[in-house]
Amino acid sequence: MTWLHKMDKTIVLLLAAAACCFAPRADAYEDRPRPNILWLSAEDISPHLGCYGYQHAITPNLDQLAAEEILFTHAFTTAGVCAPCRSGIITGMYQTSIGTHNMRCQARLPDFIRPFPVYLREAGYYTANNYKEDYQFVTPPETWDDSSPRAHWRNRKSTNQPFFAVFNFNGCHESGIARTEKYRFVTAHLLPSQRQQASALTTLPPYYPDTPKTREDWKRYYELITAMDVWAGKLIDQLKEDGLYENTIIMFWSDHGVGLPRAKRWLYDSGTHIPLIVRIPAKFRTPGQGGVGSTEDRLVSSIDFGPTVLNLAGIRLPTPLQGQPFLGANRAAPREYVYGARDRMDERYDIIRMVRDKRFKYLRNYEPWKPYYQYMNTPEKGATMIVLRRLHDAGRLAPVADRYFNAPKPIEELYDTKVDPFELTNLAGERRYADILQKMRQAHQAWTRRTRDLGLMAEPILAERELAIGHRYGILRQKDGDDLCLRLTTAAVSAAAGKSALPRIRAAIHDQDAAVRYWGAIGFGNLGHLEPDICRQLLVRLADKSGAVRIAAARALCRSGRPEPSLPHLANALIHGSQWERLLAAEVLDEIGQQAAPLRQAMHGALRPQKQLYAGGKYTVRLINHALNQLEGTHRVVK
Numbered sequence: 001m002t003w004l005h006k007m008d009k010t011i012v013l014l015l016a017a018a019a020c021c022f023a024p025r026a027d028a029y030e031d032r033p034r035p036n037i038l039w040l041s042a043e044d045i046s047p048h049l050g051c052y053g054y055q056h057a058i059t060p061n062l063d064q065l066a067a068e069e070i071l072f073t074h075a076f077t078t079a080g081v082c083a084p085c086r087s088g089i090i091t092g093m094y095q096t097s098i099g100t101h102n103m104r105c106q107a108r109l110p111d112f113i114r115p116f117p118v119y120l121r122e123a124g125y126y127t128a129n130n131y132k133e134d135y136q137f138v139t140p141p142e143t144w145d146d147s148s149p150r151a152h153w154r155n156r157k158s159t160n161q162p163f164f165a166v167f168n169f170n171g172c173h174e175s176g177i178a179r180t181e182k183y184r185f186v187t188a189h190l191l192p193s194q195r196q197q198a199s200a201l202t203t204l205p206p207y208y209p210d211t212p213k214t215r216e217d218w219k220r221y222y223e224l225i226t227a228m229d230v231w232a233g234k235l236i237d238q239l240k241e242d243g244l245y246e247n248t249i250i251m252f253w254s255d256h257g258v259g260l261p262r263a264k265r266w267l268y269d270s271g272t273h274i275p276l277i278v279r280i281p282a283k284f285r286t287p288g289q290g291g292v293g294s295t296e297d298r299l300v301s302s303i304d305f306g307p308t309v310l311n312l313a314g315i316r317l318p319t320p321l322q323g324q325p326f327l328g329a330n331r332a333a334p335r336e337y338v339y340g341a342r343d344r345m346d347e348r349y350d351i352i353r354m355v356r357d358k359r360f361k362y363l364r365n366y367e368p369w370k371p372y373y374q375y376m377n378t379p380e381k382g383a384t385m386i387v388l389r390r391l392h393d394a395g396r397l398a399p400v401a402d403r404y405f406n407a408p409k410p411i412e413e414l415y416d417t418k419v420d421p422f423e424l425t426n427l428a429g430e431r432r433y434a435d436i437l438q439k440m441r442q443a444h445q446a447w448t449r450r451t452r453d454l455g456l457m458a459e460p461i462l463a464e465r466e467l468a469i470g471h472r473y474g475i476l477r478q479k480d481g482d483d484l485c486l487r488l489t490t491a492a493v494s495a496a497a498g499k500s501a502l503p504r505i506r507a508a509i510h511d512q513d514a515a516v517r518y519w520g521a522i523g524f525g526n527l528g529h530l531e532p533d534i535c536r537q538l539l540v541r542l543a544d545k546s547g548a549v550r551i552a553a554a555r556a557l558c559r560s561g562r563p564e565p566s567l568p569h570l571a572n573a574l575i576h577g578s579q580w581e582r583l584l585a586a587e588v589l590d591e592i593g594q595q596a597a598p599l600r601q602a603m604h605g606a607l608r609p610q611k612q613l614y615a616g617g618k619y620t621v622r623l624i625n626h627a628l629n630q631l632e633g634t635h636r637v638v639k
Contacts, residue, residue, distance in 0.1 A: 034124075035284045036153065036248040037309055038239065039166040040232050041132075043082060043173040044259035045225055047073075047275040056201060058194050058226045061233030062252060062277060069279035070290040070327075074358055076338045077256045077302040080264055080271030081345060085255050085302055087136045090115045092306040092323035095341065096453045099462065099472025100136040102344035104616070107137050108471040113320065115143045116306035117164060123315050126156035126163040132170065154242070164309065169231050172224035174259025177217050178382040187223045189230070196222045205270065205422055207262050207401045209391055213383040221258060249284060249312055252277040253305065261373070261385045262404060265345045267354040267363060268423045272340050276300060278327065284312065286329055299335040299358060300326050322451065337440075339447050343455045347619035348374045349587065351455055351492075355444045361423060362440035363413040366456070368496050369526055372404035377622045400424060411496055414440065449485055452476035456492045458518045458548040460580040484513055491516045495523035502527075509537055514546035521549055525556030535562060542569050547581040555588045563595040571602045574624075579616045582606075586623035596627060603628055 050057045051066035052073075078094055079085040079101070087093075087100035091113055099107040115135070117127040121142060128151040129144045139147070146155060153163040170176075171186035198215035201222075208214050232252065239245045254274040257263045263270035280290055290296075303323035310317055311325035324332035340354035351366035379385050391397040392405045414437050415423040427433045447453075454462060454472060465475045476485050491508035494501035501523065508520030521541055524534055541553035542565065551573050554566035573585035589596040589603065596603070606624045625636055 033247075033283070034162040034313060035281070036162050036244060037164045037313065038153070038235070038248050038250045039164075039305075040235060040250065040252040041166065041168045042225075042228050042252075042254045043168070043170050044176075044256065044264055045172050045221075045228070045254045045275065046257040046263070046270060046273055048222065048225060048258070049229075049275055051277070052275065056196060056222045058222075059229040061229050061236060062275075065232075065236070065250065065252060065279050066277045067293050069292070069294065070277065071295050072276035072278070072300055073295060073297045074338075075253070075274050075276035075300040075302075076269075076272045076340065076356060077274055078272075078338075078340050080256050080266045080268075080340070080342060082255045083134045083136050084341070084343070086132075086134050088303045088323075089255075089305050090117075090133075090135050092116055092303050092321045094303060094322055094339070094451050095136075096343070096455045097322065097451045097473065098137075099454050099466065099475070101341055101455045102459055103346055104619075105136055105344075105459075108466055109137050110471045110473050113473060114140060114318070116310055116318075117143050119310055119315055119318060120164045120313060121145065123313065124162065125313065126153065126161050128153055128155065128163060128165040130165070130167045132168040153244075154238075162313075164313075167235055169228045171231070172221070172228050172259075174264055174379075174382065176224045177220045177259055183220050183224065186227050187220075190223060190226060194223070194226050205262075206424065207404065207422065208260075208384060209387060209397065209401060211387050213387050217260060217382070217384045221260070246281045246283070249281070250277075250279040251305070251309075253302070255302075260382065261379060261388060265342065265379070266372075267340045267342050267352055269361070269417060269421070270423075272354065272356075274302070280312070280327070286327070286331075289327055289331075297358065298326060299338050299356075301335065301338045337443050337447075339444075339451075341453070341455055344459065346376055346378060347583065347586075347622045348376050349459075350374060353444055353448070353453075353455075355440050355447065356417075357440075359416060359418050360436055360440060361413075361415040361417055362437070362444060364441075364444055365409045365411055365413070366492050366496060368409040368411050369407055370409070371407040372409060375626055377626075412437065412441070445489070448489055449482075452481065452485055453489070456488050456519075457515045458552075458580075458584070460548040460578055460584060461515050461518065461546060463578065463580055484515070487511060487513070487516050488519070491519035491523070495519045495526060497523075499527060506537075509541065514544070514549050517541070517544065517546065517549045518552050521552035521556050525552065525559045528559060530556070530560040535560065539565060542566070547573060547577050548584060551577075551581060551584045551588060555591070558588070558592045558595050563592065567596075567599055570596075571599050574599075574602060574606055574620075579620075582620045583616060583623070586620045586627070590623050590627040590630070593630060597631055600628065600631060 048054045048057050049059045049062050051063040051071055077085045078088045081103055083103055084095040084101050088095045095101040098109060121127050127144045129147040130151040131147055131149045133139050153165040156163055176182050176186050196219045198219040201215055201218050204210055239248055253276045257271040257273060304326050307317055307321060307323040308325040308327050311328035337355050337357050342350060342352040350370050353364045355362040392402055410426055412428040413426050414428040414433060428437055466472045469475060494504035505520050505523035508516050511517050524538060538553045538556050541549055544550050550569055554569045557566040570585050570588060573581050603624045607621055629636060
């Protein structure tokens with residue numbers, strides 16, 4: 001059955017009609033000048049620039065750009081990691097709505113959700129991307145005129161054609177900090193005056209130990225930013241050489257925060273607060289917006305970037321669209337909140353949601369039984385993470401840093417970012433903040449339902465339904481979507497609530513939908529010791545038609561001290577399951593520790609090269625490798 005038969009036909013017809021109504025026409029712009037638009041994007045940096053007041057930042061080119069126009073102080077990404085965030089930037093949609101929320105997934109989009117450069121091309125723009133995409137879906141061929149390392153506005157056939165050009169600097173990616181050879185290559189051209197002294201750095205975040213290796217990482221980070229500023233300056237100079245500076249809107253931004261622990265991949269400001277600078281030549285500026293040296297404190301989400309470009313280019317916004325323009329004629333009203341999501345980061349699941357206004361930050365941990373610092377292959381290779389784990393293992397880490405190794409996490413976190421910019425004091429349990437907590441909790445719940453948050457659906461089930469429907473966007477937009485979304489969120493919340501939620505957990509395990517039953521089984525597993533009647537229900541679920549539910553039931557029985565009936569099911573999932581069932585099974589085997597010992601042979605089998613041929617296989621291998629290291633006291637390293 002196709003998705004058109006399963007999806008609510010009314011919604012489909014409305015969306016199709018809207019797409020037709022708002023399709024741009026090139027002839028709509030013949031009587032007005034059209035701006036060129038240049039995006040300068042960086043990777044893995046927070047607003048650590050001179051124009052944001054950081055004394056160690058040597059960034060004269062970007063400082064000058066900010067001095068000429070608008071510096072935004074409250075810009076945030078929808079994720080603390082690149083690919084989910086970039087999928088939202090290019091579509092103007094939350095990654096949790098279109099199904100691109102899990103790192104290194106590959107989702108399908110419905111035909112009526114298109115990358116926003118498509119609309120620019122249809123309006124006559126030349127679109128060039130140099131050259132990172134990383135959208136987590138196959139880029140439609142009509143998106144770019146050129147997307148390659150050679151892409152440039154200079155390659156368009158006519159100098160009269162307006163352009164939208166994107167240049168991305170990956171030198172300040174976390175790998176530039178972690179890998180000495182890359183750091184040296186990226187910064188090779190810096191002058192002595194552009195270098196930092198690690199011992200002279202101040203204001204290191206308090207959740208890091210002050211060690212030479214930590215300081216070296218921050219030294220590298222600042223120098224990589226300086227190298228990025230030099231790169232940005234060269235592109236700005238090329239605009240000036242071509243006589244295009246006063247005909248081009250320039251936007252500079254980063255995809256998320258600094259590529260260090262407790263920042264990249266996280267929803268604290270260290271991971272989601274980004275620099276955003278926009279220079280609009282006077283002839284394209286809307287009265288009352290911007291001006292020389294202006295600063296803007298309105299909340300901006302990264303999904304707003306595309307709609308803003310379309311608005312500045314005079315193109316009517318397509319539907320559906322969740323981002324909104326923050327500049328140009330008829331810009332949207334200021335946001336009350338921005339939202340963010342953390343889901344699978346490489347091999348580890350940890351579902352977290354964020355709501356932030358200008359002052360307060362709310363976080364909801366849907367899997368609080370997991371520590372903040374789950375062992376993850378990529379970040380564990382960084383020098384700062386190595387120091388953190390070594391000091392933690394030795395019992396020598398200060399409490400402010402050690403807390404991130406401990407479980408459980410609080411279910412809710414609330415921070416006053418004005419008085420607590422490092423977000424260290426959780427106010428969720430304080431009575432005087434009860435009203436703020438309730439307000440932001442309700443904002444989170446409303447956003448989850450309004451945007452049809454797919455992150456609460458186990459990934460194997462998500463992948464199965466994508467095949468059945470045709471894309472992920474429609475999974476919670478079918479005829480019973482509202483009800484399923486409510487049941488799903490209720491079950492996910494109940495799974496972390498303990499015995500007080502037992503009636504709701506019981507209801508969830510018997511739900512007609514496997515996505516809800518999964519959370520019922522997870523909730524039982526979180527209770528620890530289980531009564532015989534619950535164990536009997538879980539034994540029944542070991543034969544559930546959904547592989548994800550079977551794995552969750554096996555986990556629950558293991559956590560209740562009854563691994564014998566569960567281990568064969570976990571081994572079967574690990575060897576014969578779908579790619580995401582294998583990953584879920586690997587996560588359970590890592591979690592249950594010594595209980596997994598009887599499956600060591602099967603786990604070693606999962607490390608064989610042929611098991612890595614399927615997509616996502618390397619993540620299963622990483623988790624199994626870690627589980628075996630814990631079981632056997634070995635230290636094998638997986639690339």
